[in-house]
Amino acid sequence: MRDNLDLSLYLVTDQKLSRGRTHEYIVEQAVRGGVTIVQLREKDVSSRVFYELAKSLMGLLRPLNIPLIINDRLDIALAVEADGLHIGQSDLPYAVARRLMGKDKIIGLSVENLAQAREANELDVDYIGLSPVFSTRTKQDINKPLELSGVKEIIGITKHKTVAIGGMNSLNIESVMKTGVDGIAVVSAIVSQENPQEAAFRLASLIHHEK
Ligand SMILES: Cc1ncc(COP(=O)(O)OP(=O)(O)O)c(N)n1
Ligand SMILES: Cc1nc(C(=O)O)sc1CCOP(=O)(O)O
Numbered sequence: 001m002r003d004n005l006d007l008s009l010y011l012v013t014d015q016k017l018s019r020g021r022t023h024e025y026i027v028e029q030a031v032r033g034g035v036t037i038v039q040l041r042e043k044d045v046s047s048r049v050f051y052e053l054a055k056s057l058m059g060l061l062r063p064l065n066i067p068l069i070i071n072d073r074l075d076i077a078l079a080v081e082a083d084g085l086h087i088g089q090s091d092l093p094y095a096v097a098r099r100l101m102g103k104d105k106i107i108g109l110s111v112e113n114l115a116q117a118r119e120a121n122e123l124d125v126d127y128i129g130l131s132p133v134f135s136t137r138t139k140q141d142i143n144k145p146l147e148l149s150g151v152k153e154i155i156g157i158t159k160h161k162t163v164a165i166g167g168m169n170s171l172n173i174e175s176v177m178k179t180g181v182d183g184i185a186v187v188s189a190i191v192s193q194e195n196p197q198e199a200a201f202r203l204a205s206l207i208h209h210e211k
């Protein structure tokens with residue numbers, strides 16, 4: 001658990017959208033632009049490649065004091081002593097993840113509706129990911145978007161920090177921040193932009209304007 005967790009601008013990686021650039025390049029540029037936390041999410045790579053990427057990003061981010069969260073793969077999170085793990089409703093149960101990660105690590109849980117948000121109130125997760133807020137082409141088989149109304153409902157009952165994910169960009173980020181979320185998680189709005197540093201800077205400025 002972390003008291004000082006800054007979810008303001010949360011970068012989620014996707015090699016397929018990186019236009020041939022390395023993770024290290026995208027992540028370093030994005031952090032320079034104002035990203036406050038990074039999640040390594042790669043669905044189509046081998047365990048060895050995932051591990052090497054995680055190790056390399058740890059080397060980059062630890063000196064900068066930016067937390068690295070590993071998506072889905074508890075084994076990789078443990079292997080590289082990452083700062084945390086993000087799990088969804090179909091991943092490892094939260095209790096198992098917490099037991100193995102330990103009490104000091106960050107654990108985030110995806111929440112797709114009000115009922116799941118109520119259930120999450122019984123858990124000592126560090127944050128919930130509200131997913132998806134809007135439709136997105138980045139991830140297949142997403143649930144029905146929450147839209148702003150669904151986000152507001154969850155904000156009204158949750159005891160946790162919140163990060164909004166799915167279809168977020170510079171045009172809608174202000175309206176999402178106004179719901180009271182603690183931060184915005186993006187893939188394409190940074191990873192696939194020509195200048196990831198500039199893109200992150202623009203998003204971070206909009207977020208801080210609403211905080
Ligand atoms: C910050 C954040 N929120 C939600 C998700 C989605 O997690 P999950 O539902 O487990 O889906 P996958 O990302 O594993 O496809 C996330 N990754 N990050
Ligand atoms: C990783 C992820 N999870 C989602 C969910 O709804 O659970 S949506 C998503 C991808 C978000 O990408 P973009 O910022 O490009 O829309």
Ligand SMILES: [Mg+2]
Nearest residue numbers: 072087088091
């Ligand atoms: Mg998952």
